[in-house]
Amino acid sequence: MERGEEKVITSAEQAKQDPTYLQALKELLYQLADDDFLVSFRGSEWLGLAPHIEEDVAFSSITQNTMGHALLFYQLLEELGEGKVDVLAHDRKPSERKNAIYLEKKNGEGHYTEEPYYDWALTVVRNYFYETFKKIKLEAITKSSYQPLANVAGKVLMEQPYHLAHWKLWFEQLYNSTDDARARLQTRIAEAWEEFGDVLELGPYATEMAHFELMISEVELRDRWLEEIELMLGTLPSRTLGKKYGSGREGEHTSDLDQAIEIFQDVYVSDEGAVW
């Protein structure tokens, strides 16, 4: 398959014909699924703890819907023969997970059930940065050579503007309110600047993804994201974006992911045959 032929792959069976194409496609799907799954898991840990009741309703709705988006990407993997969605979501080792490391980061100090000293500034910065990135990534994917994925991206993009608008509003309002609020956001922005690098990456198969027109290039993805964030912040932090803890796209992760897996696996492993 040569670039520029505008070849469209319409089914899982067809994608399986070319091993290199299949590998690049699966890699992209794991990134999409695992990113949404981890960010929504961290969101779910805010249930009952959000700053006010309306936020609790809004955030849990966003979280539930984002978990639904993760499911759609896992379903595409299931169609490609990667196993059942429940197993893909719950029963993979940390080294097999492709989510960006910044997204697995704990919400703050403490534990959900005991003394949850979670940080709202981290949540606002993380979700605003992530949803901005997700929109750019999905827009590119609507033109993907893998038709089933392009369809799902189009579907997710019909819902995601509500999520992005929500976090943008929080970000803008806090950024322009008190000195304390602004300082807290700035601390988390500085932190994100050291860690957000691997969110913007496409991993070891980035070149193949671009070659097969599954996705735009990493450089383009990154530039578009920086452009959006600059519009919001006015000026970008002067240092280059880092990936302090490595690259989740390569299967590198922190103990925060182990902690997340331990919790979301708890019910699943208690009865693996359960029907929901």
Added chain:
Amino acid sequence: MQEQLDEIQAVLKTVDDPELPSVSVFDLGMVHDVKVIGGSVFITMTPTFAGCPALDFIQRDVKKAVEELEWVTDCEVQFSFQQKWSTDAITDEGKHQLKKHGVAPPPEDFQPGQKWTVNCPYCESNYTSMDNVFGPTACRSILYCQACKNPFEAMKPVVDYMS
């Protein structure tokens, strides 16, 4: 053949969305395609919101209802993303039923980025305010009518953003 399709359509008008009692999946515009081969029925549906937990129930309820037709031996229900559901797919009857349920139907011909104004489903006033874009389900928002002083919900406009 047409007779069989009509019978199926009549059945689909009786299967309600579990989260919107009295509004059928047909009137919500979720039924994309119906095929009949002998006694087998294949129904393709378009999900409303991706994260909607009611989809499994809808699938089960549709299958069960259609299989109650005497000539149907089995019914297969699939969700597809090829056709995207949008709030424009809701029928007039669906909109009527939503209002009866206290839910303002989504605006017609809504374009992405457009200002979304909602009339109160009880008194029709446009003197309403948004309390929360996010409501009890992914597809609904919470509003308040300043005219008749009723809180109410509205279905969010969901439109194809790329076309």
